Amino acid sequence: MTTEPMPVPEPTPLTAPYWDAARRGELHLQRCARCDEAIGYPRLNCPSCGGRELGWFRAQGTGRIWSYVVVERTEPAFAAAAPYVVAVIELDEGPRLLSVIRGVEARHDMSLMDRRVRVEFEPRGNQQIPVFTVQEEHA
Numbered sequence: 352m353t354t355e356p357m358p359v360p361e362p363t364p365l366t367a368p369y370w371d372a373a374r375r376g377e378l379h380l381q382r383c384a385r386c387d388e389a390i391g392y393p394r395l396n397c398p399s400c401g402g403r404e405l406g407w408f409r410a411q412g413t414g415r416i417w418s419y420v421v422v423e424r425t426e427p428a429f430a431a432a433a434p435y436v437v438a439v440i441e442l443d444e445g446p447r448l449l450s451v452i453r454g455v456e457a458r459h460d461m462s463l464m465d466r467r468v469r470v471e472f473e474p475r476g477n478q479q480i481p482v483f484t485v486q487e488e489h490a
């Protein structure tokens with residue numbers, strides 16, 4: 352197995368505010384000034400109304416696992432981490448993000464569905480990558 356470094360995100364003018372916040376350990380999203388929709392990935396236009404006045408705000412960094420898969424085999428840069436869980440996370444603000452779930456057993460039994468998660472950040476190169484961990488459930 353060859354070992355390759357994991358790719359490091361290279362911010363663009365559009366995505367720089369997102370990565371600047373991540374380096375401070377904060378998850379930031381855009382919000383549309385026209386329709387108030389929270390937006391999961393940096394965009395020039397609101398996907399709901401087409402509005403172009405998008406501002407940034409700090410998200411809570413919490414949500415739930417909407418869906419997930421267990422990655423068994425992947426490209427060389429990520430192979431050492433396999434098996435691992437990649438999930439669609441529905442943030443409490445509404446948008447859905449694709450991310451990795453850390454600290455769980457990578458099992459195909461769907462036991463992680465709907466579990467509450469919280470963002471954390473992992474260093475990679477000169478960036479901080481958002482990942483999620485499952486929160487303990489208190490009765």
Ligand SMILES: [Zn+2]
Binds near residue numbers: 387
């Ligand atoms: Zn809008």
